[in-house]
Amino acid sequence: MRSVILRVGTRYLVGLLLLFSVYMLLRGHNQPGGGFIGGLIGSTGFVLYAIGCGTAEARAALRVMPQSIAMVGLGIALVAGLIAGLFGDAFFTGQWLFLGADKSDPSDKGLPLSTVLVFDIGVYLVVFGAILTLVFAMEEEI
Amino acid sequence: MSWILALPIAVPFATAVLAFLARHSAAGRWLSVAGNAALLVAAVLLMGTVWNEGVIAAQMGGWPAPFGITLVADLLSGVMVLITAITGLAVSVYALGDINERKEYLGYHALFNVLIAGVCGAFLTGDLFNLYVWFEVMLIASFGLLILGGKPEQIDGGIKYVTLNLVSTILFLSGIGLLYGMTGTLNMADLAQAVDGVENQGLLTVVAMTFMIAFGVKAAVFPLFFWLPAAYHTPAFSVSAVFAGLLTKVGVYALIRMFTLIFDHDTGFTHTILLWVAAFTMVTGVLGAAAQSDFRKILSFHIVSQIGYMILGLALYTPMALVGAVFYLVHHIVVKANLFLIAGVSQRITGGSDVYRIGGLYKSAPLLAVLFIIPAFSLAGFPPLSGFWAKYIIVKAALEAQGWLIAGIALAVGLMTIYSMTKIWAEAFWKAHPDGRQPRLTDMPQAHRRPMLLAIGGLATLTVIIGLVPEPFVQFAERAAAQLLDPAAYVAAVLGDPG
Numbered sequence: 001m002r003s004v005i006l007r008v009g010t011r012y013l014v015g016l017l018l019l020f021s022v023y024m025l026l027r028g029h030n031q032p033g034g035g036f037i038g039g040l041i042g043s044t045g046f047v048l049y050a051i052g053c054g055t056a057e058a059r060a061a062l063r064v065m066p067q068s069i070a071m072v073g074l075g076i077a078l079v080a081g082l083i084a085g086l087f088g089d090a091f092f093t094g095q096w097l098f099l100g101a102d103k104s105d106p107s108d109k110g111l112p113l114s115t116v117l118v119f120d121i122g123v124y125l126v127v128f129g130a131i132l133t134l135v136f137a138m139e140e141e142i
Numbered sequence: 143m144s145w146i147l148a149l150p151i152a153v154p155f156a157t158a159v160l161a162f163l164a165r166h167s168a169a170g171r172w173l174s175v176a177g178n179a180a181l182l183v184a185a186v187l188l189m190g191t192v193w194n195e196g197v198i199a200a201q202m203g204g205w206p207a208p209f210g211i212t213l214v215a216d217l218l219s220g221v222m223v224l225i226t227a228i229t230g231l232a233v234s235v236y237a238l239g240d241i242n243e244r245k246e247y248l249g250y251h252a253l254f255n256v257l258i259a260g261v262c263g264a265f266l267t268g269d270l271f272n273l274y275v276w277f278e279v280m281l282i283a284s285f286g287l288l289i290l291g292g293k294p295e296q297i298d299g300g301i302k303y304v305t306l307n308l309v310s311t312i313l314f315l316s317g318i319g320l321l322y323g324m325t326g327t328l329n330m331a332d333l334a335q336a337v338d339g340v341e342n343q344g345l346l347t348v349v350a351m352t353f354m355i356a357f358g359v360k361a362a363v364f365p366l367f368f369w370l371p372a373a374y375h376t377p378a379f380s381v382s383a384v385f386a387g388l389l390t391k392v393g394v395y396a397l398i399r400m401f402t403l404i405f406d407h408d409t410g411f412t413h414t415i416l417l418w419v420a421a422f423t424m425v426t427g428v429l430g431a432a433a434q435s436d437f438r439k440i441l442s443f444h445i446v447s448q449i450g451y452m453i454l455g456l457a458l459y460t461p462m463a464l465v466g467a468v469f470y471l472v473h474h475i476v477v478k479a480n481l482f483l484i485a486g487v488s489q490r491i492t493g494g495s496d497v498y499r500i501g502g503l504y505k506s507a508p509l510l511a512v513l514f515i516i517p518a519f520s521l522a523g524f525p526p527l528s529g530f531w532a533k534y535i536i537v538k539a540a541l542e543a544q545g546w547l548i549a550g551i552a553l554a555v556g557l558m559t560i561y562s563m564t565k566i567w568a569e570a571f572w573k574a575h576p577d578g579r580q581p582r583l584t585d586m587p588q589a590h591r592r593p594m595l596l597a598i599g600g601l602a603t604l605t606v607i608i609g610l611v612p613e614p615f616v617q618f619a620e621r622a623a624a625q626l627l628d629p630a631a632y633v634a635a636v637l638g639d640p641g
Contacts, residue, residue, distance in 0.1 A: 067162070067249060068162070068163075071158070071159050071162040071163065071249075071252060072159070072163075074155065074158065074159050075156075075159035078152060078155050078156055078159065081148075081152065082152065084203075085145060089204060090144035090145075090148075090200055090201060090202060090203060090204045091144055091145060091147075091148035091152070091200075091202055091203070092148075092202045092203040093203050093204040094203065
């Protein structure tokens, strides 16, 4: 059963969900959110798309295999943990770079970039890829 | 220090990622072999450090215990990681001949290495919730491996496997929640101290039982074992070998860890239950095996039976018994994985797995017959192979503890094991093939034959070495058991060392 309403609605929702998932990913470091929930929300977009327009179209829209996304995510998460080794810290110690921070003013942290965020992006991709792998497989089975 | 502990987890994960990206080409399988070889190096380094310096611990991300995630290695963890690496390397070499390109394309090597990472993580973690996470990593990877190829009986076995394991997971998680509510910590070393301060010791025993059931499912003990023989004969032989060797042993390891480090407050109650569980596990496993005719199903029931011996070692809870349990664990992983690998070669050249429908291996493939005899007789406990020493120590410990009945059961089960092994021997090896076939090893292409026999030969050599020179292994097990019985060093390494 393909509903026209769902199909048209999905086209708008996919973009919104993906945008919201990135927002959740970035927000996670100060407030509830993070890579895991971001990945879940992001995958919901493509799940909706698969239900509305079929998995073939959803796969085409995704362009790469969801398994590959998950494995690349795993690699990114691992690299985020390994970076600490370059600085002589324990595995997975967060490394921070405060871009453009004003040294004389401690309240001005500039743009904080960290391996923690890199790790979360990895988690995002793992969850995103894994969920889509499962859902596509099950949709195609039925 | 922290990197020595982190490498056995990081290396297989990195291997998984690389092997997945290279799954279209032959590079994928060689990356898997190289990754497992690197893991072996890391494991040897870890083992050497633990042997020389005692228990080592590291705080991941620099968050101090008991708040962060701690990785700890004592001798038991160290040897388990080492044996995981050995099995991983043997199976990844075997997979060069066993796994076809379709399965490789579907991500066999990636899943396999994620599984190895999960197993290593479970052995090394010093945090209860983290242990749960590693169990999940293992469960996801093993489910993927189990259904890879998508035959109906694989899906059937996979569903049973996952359902039962999810029940275990839920119990495990409830236990974690209850324990956290009572003590406010999940760091295992911290828990070892905190449980002494719990007012309601009866409630603690209840929580201990939750963990016993949760890990009992994973370890496939009586009466929670039935998912194992239903699932282990369905996937590729490489997969069932690594499952048979390692997965249930993670459950046994978790039982040993929890019931020596944390739940040692009421051993009269908990360890008596474990004793009965051990007895029933040994007996039902071996009886189940007697009724089977499928090569791998016989072996699967024997896993259950052998788990009973390890649990018996834990249940007796004497220094000697724990020595036996540790020795048994190591011996069993090597032997069991090898038997499944041999079953794979047998199926390839005889064309079947039902021992009544195959035969002739002794006459036309004598090399395989020799390679089978070593682990099979070791499993049954023939001197001078490794299984003899393992059973000897356990039975001696039972006699010393004046457990006449349990010692008798252990010996009788050993006898029954010989029956099953001789059944395989008589049917698959001695008897002529009912179709008049002459199964030869040369029926397999050389590119498959060489790696498969190399893996089997390597593990068989290890079995013989443990059997002929048991002295250093027993000494090692003695030190490991002493550490288990006196967790002071473990606790000090985790909580006392801020690094």
